[in-house]
């Protein structure tokens with residue numbers, strides 16, 4: 003597709019490199035709310051699991067000594083149960099959170115040395131609740147950043163049309179609607195389109211399909227795979243659905259209690275689980291599957 | 301049976317003359333004092349809108365400041381709560397030594413009355429902006445300023461406007477007191493009615509103030525609708 007993201011000369015520079023990244027939360031952090039802009043993800047449950055795992059009273063590591071390398075153009079899924087630090091990891095990647103240890107490199111450059119706003123404009127970010135602005139039409143939502151970057155109105159409009167087509171929404175029908183006039187699945191599509199607006203080379207997707215039914219979810223997954231293929235960007239996709247993770251990911255990162263347990267191709271993980279937790283996870287997924295195969299159908 | 305036109309007119313004139321129909325008297329007053337009434341309506345509106353504008357200029361920024369640092373919220377809103385408890389009439393009288401008589405003390409007293417609804421609704425409006433929307437704005441690469449003006453303010457605006465509307469209606473009703481210290485307005489009709497013990501003037505003044513207040517409220521709603529279409533889908 004000519005919608006391709008400008009690719010760096012295919013050197014060996016990884017898209018993202020996590021080096022011994024740690025993030026520690028104090029128990030009082032959420033309450034004190036010392037930084038308005040960086041608040042706790044409203045969906046993650048407070049502390050319990052993290053605190054239990056670290057065994058400390060005053061604080062705990064939501065992400066603990068995590069190292070990983072994401073190659074350019076990969077679609078990585080991040081799998082783990084609620085509270086294991088997936089969102090925290092993503093938010094450190096676009097500096098909504100600052101790590102307490104280690105460093106993160108984006109195309110070989112330390113993100114700590116970059117301006118957060120510029121950094122974030124190089125990455126698309128989609129959250130579970132879609133996070134569309136209710137006071138803006140679909141068109142305005144998608145073209146927020148292009149307009150801040152002073153694109154010509156003409157160019158903004160064309161880009162919106164292009165993106166709505168890309169995410170499978172009829173531009174004429176949807177461009178002037180408000181988010182409240184869209185279904186949950188359609189909002190997710192618009193959220194995705196908005197994140198793709200400036201052709202970022204890296205996309206951070208935090209459970210973008212969490213709030214939709216199974217059929218819509220399957221459609222969205224297929225669209226996402228298509229979009230990833232067409233754009234050639236690097237995608238980090240958080241989910242706690244093991245089927246989604248293994249279906250979508252070129253490689254899967256499995257996390258538990260802030261630690262990275264295994265990161266590998268789905269087949270490899272199924273064949274050689276690196277950890278008892280991973281093994282349990284796969285077995286439980288297979289147990290669930292068994293029902294479908296053991297129930298005879300005409 | 302059908303009354304001839306002649307007879308109807310005769311009936312109306314005698315009724316007015318005998319003074320047993322308040323409506324007739326009110327219409328007669330409007331006929332004879334039309335110009336004065338227009339001036340009074342204009343003054344009434346002017347005083348009210350000036351107070352409202354001052355209240356917005358004071359209340360909205362203070363409300364915003366109070367939201368961003370919750371520690372100072374009570375320091376900002378407490379004085380107005382205290383002041384609001386004092387009846388407006390008392391404030392008017394108390395202001396005479398400081399601001400004299402006329403429009404200025406009236407506007408000041410009405411501003412004091414109008415700030416709390418604007419202030420409180422601004423605080424609630426900013427506080428109710430969903431954190432995940434702010435976060436998604438920050439995550440997209442909007443600066444704090446852009447988030448404030450393009451996301452937080454527009455999302456707080458419906459609530460702020462609701463506060464302004466409350467203040468508007470309250471101010472127009474209370475502006476009738478301004479006539480008490482010589483600021484003019486529709487209060488003059490009411491106070492004249494009180495002074496002369498004329499029920500028709502009391503009722504006329506009351507109706508005009510109420511009508512003005514309803515009308516302004518309606519106009520304000522139209523404005524809100526135009527500015528925030530997404531609220532009414």
Ligand SMILES: Nc1ncnc2c1ncn2[C@@H]1O[C@H](COP(=O)(O)OP(=O)(O)OP(=O)(O)O)[C@@H](O)[C@H]1O
Nearest residue numbers: 027042046048049052064084085086087088089090
């Ligand atoms: N700002 C914060 N202050 C204090 N604790 C936090 C904050 N953000 C996250 N946490 C805690 O850190 C841990 C990891 O949270 P995180 O949101 O990364 O989990 P998650 O893996 O995304 O879970 P979910 O699948 O439920 O979204 C949780 O125990 C959470 O309560």
Ligand SMILES: [Mg+2]
Nearest residue numbers: 043046088089
């Ligand atoms: Mg999460």
